[in-house]
Amino acid sequence: MASGAAAGYLARMPTARRPLLAAALGLAAARFIPDARAAAGGAPPDAEARLADRLRRLDADGLDPAHYAIPDQTLAAAAPEAYRVALHRSAALALHDLLAGRVQELPGRPDLRRDAAALGIERWQAELATAAEPAAVIERASLLPPEAAVLKAELARAKQLARRGWATIPGEATIEPGSTDPARVPALRARLAAEDAALAAAPDAGALYDPALEGAVRRWQAANGIEVDGRVGRISLGLLNRPATERVNQLRVALDMRRAAAPEPGGRRIEVNIPTYRLSVLEEGREILGMAVVVGRGDRQTPMLRVRMTAIQFNPPWGVPERNAREDLLPRFRRDPQAMMERGFRLFQVVAGERVEVDPREVDWSQVNRQRFPFFVRQDSGDANALGRIKFVMPNNDAIFMHDTPDRHLFRRPDRAFSSGCIRLERPMELMAMLLEGTPGWDVPRAERAIASRVTGAVGLRQTVPVLLRYATVAVEAGGTVRVRPDIYRLDAAYVRALDTPPAARMADAGVLR
Numbered sequence: 001m002a003s004g005a006a007a008g009y010l011a012r013m014p015t016a017r018r019p020l021l022a023a024a025l026g027l028a029a030a031r032f033i034p035d036a037r038a039a040a041g042g043a044p045p046d047a048e049a050r051l052a053d054r055l056r057r058l059d060a061d062g063l064d065p066a067h068y069a070i071p072d073q074t075l076a077a078a079a080p081e082a083y084r085v086a087l088h089r090s091a092a093l094a095l096h097d098l099l100a101g102r103v104q105e106l107p108g109r110p111d112l113r114r115d116a117a118a119l120g121i122e123r124w125q126a127e128l129a130t131a132a133e134p135a136a137v138i139e140r141a142s143l144l145p146p147e148a149a150v151l152k153a154e155l156a157r158a159k160q161l162a163r164r165g166w167a168t169i170p171g172e173a174t175i176e177p178g179s180t181d182p183a184r185v186p187a188l189r190a191r192l193a194a195e196d197a198a199l200a201a202a203p204d205a206g207a208l209y210d211p212a213l214e215g216a217v218r219r220w221q222a223a224n225g226i227e228v229d230g231r232v233g234r235i236s237l238g239l240l241n242r243p244a245t246e247r248v249n250q251l252r253v254a255l256d257m258r259r260a261a262a263p264e265p266g267g268r269r270i271e272v273n274i275p276t277y278r279l280s281v282l283e284e285g286r287e288i289l290g291m292a293v294v295v296g297r298g299d300r301q302t303p304m305l306r307v308r309m310t311a312i313q314f315n316p317p318w319g320v321p322e323r324n325a326r327e328d329l330l331p332r333f334r335r336d337p338q339a340m341m342e343r344g345f346r347l348f349q350v351v352a353g354e355r356v357e358v359d360p361r362e363v364d365w366s367q368v369n370r371q372r373f374p375f376f377v378r379q380d381s382g383d384a385n386a387l388g389r390i391k392f393v394m395p396n397n398d399a400i401f402m403h404d405t406p407d408r409h410l411f412r413r414p415d416r417a418f419s420s421g422c423i424r425l426e427r428p429m430e431l432m433a434m435l436l437e438g439t440p441g442w443d444v445p446r447a448e449r450a451i452a453s454r455v456t457g458a459v460g461l462r463q464t465v466p467v468l469l470r471y472a473t474v475a476v477e478a479g480g481t482v483r484v485r486p487d488i489y490r491l492d493a494a495y496v497r498a499l500d501t502p503p504a505a506r507m508a509d510a511g512v513l514r
Helices: 003-012 015-032 034-039 047-056 074-078 080-100 121-130 134-142 148-164 184-193 197-201 211-223 234-240 244-258 322-335 337-342 408-412 428-435 444-452 491-499 503-509
Strands: 268-273 278-283 286-296 305-314 318-320 345-351 354-358 376-379 390-393 417-419 423-425 457-470 474-476 482-484
Touching: 047 080, 047 134, 074 080, 080 121, 080 134, 121 134, 148 244, 148 474, 148 482, 184 197, 184 211, 184 234, 197 211, 211 234, 244 474, 244 482, 244 491, 268 286, 278 428, 286 408, 286 428, 305 428, 305 444, 318 322, 322 337, 322 376, 337 345, 390 428, 428 444, 444 457
Parallel strands: 268 457, 286 417
Antiparallel strands: 268 278, 278 286, 286 423, 305 390, 305 457, 318 376, 345 354, 345 376, 474 482
């Protein structure tokens, strides 16, 4: 098959089948291009041994060597041709996954997009089949993704830590700086010393939670994106007691996600990275505005989305979703319906096909069934409204939007998964000002007057803006520092399950074994 035709076919075929075609192309090359290898001077006698060794070290790339059926070295002497064919089949499959990513797509993850065609995988496969040093081709492919070298070094370090393991800190009560505990403080010190060289070199204060240990706790809290207060409470204990293999797996995910990642569109766009609780407005890849956000809590997760922002609404009312009404507002109506009315909440019920308003003070709330909540709830616009004064509209099937909020104190927390799914903005006025640029008849003073009027209104954006809600727990900062944030929605764990799916299951999913 000509390389151009192969590339076109590879681009058009279902993603689940692409690794199989890539392997077939590589296998064909291994079988039918020996003359090209010979014309190039021939491979050194031990080149295939080096290739086999490199494939057995695919775990350094976050892949499982067992998935690639690497032939046993004893076959090389017993059946050299069969060994060569099997080895190059393994190498072709590994090369594909190193270039294009082993996990092609996942349900509910539109933030994962590949552009393998841009890499020219068929050219890489042809080079692998004809190279005098095929292991070098595998090594180059492994370093192709952005930041791969830094992430691989961090992965090696995390694996070394995982092999040693670390102490588990017993108990649930908060460990306070300056306190003494003969069991828990030494366990905390041992746990942090496994990662923190400065603490490991400091004098051991035994059962005393001393300043050296507090400094290590604060460094660890900052690195993990949680409140830096030196107090080791429920959240810190939960993260400290995670298995060391969890960090290993998050780094494996980060490597695979970067492989053949499709570039985002140029121009102005908005990104929200859920695990870091941060919004960025980007223009040609450069951040021109950034701010903290509050995202959905674990049981009401913000979905990953690719949408467009189309409008800004001023003084929005809040049509309360049924789940929020049942789980959050029903207990508050039961306690004090008058207070709920004062906060702008109104009840409606369908009677004879028409929606009519109901006085909350006249409802026998003790008889209202949480599972069959009979009311619609709306909160009028105003100072107490949960959406604040501005709502940013981005149509989608999950009814997710961005908005202002009266609860400003949450932005001071480093962990900010507290909403029911929508995204609360730290500085909505700055985002509004940026979005209104170039909108005929609108500027910030007019928008401020619209807000001050307390009348609900809206303005459509002159140019809609792409919005990406994504999930990336691992970042490489300037200077090469790798930050791994908690996997708050367990999406990395789901990715790892897909990453570790055995090849037979992948082929069955692709329809090959049916």
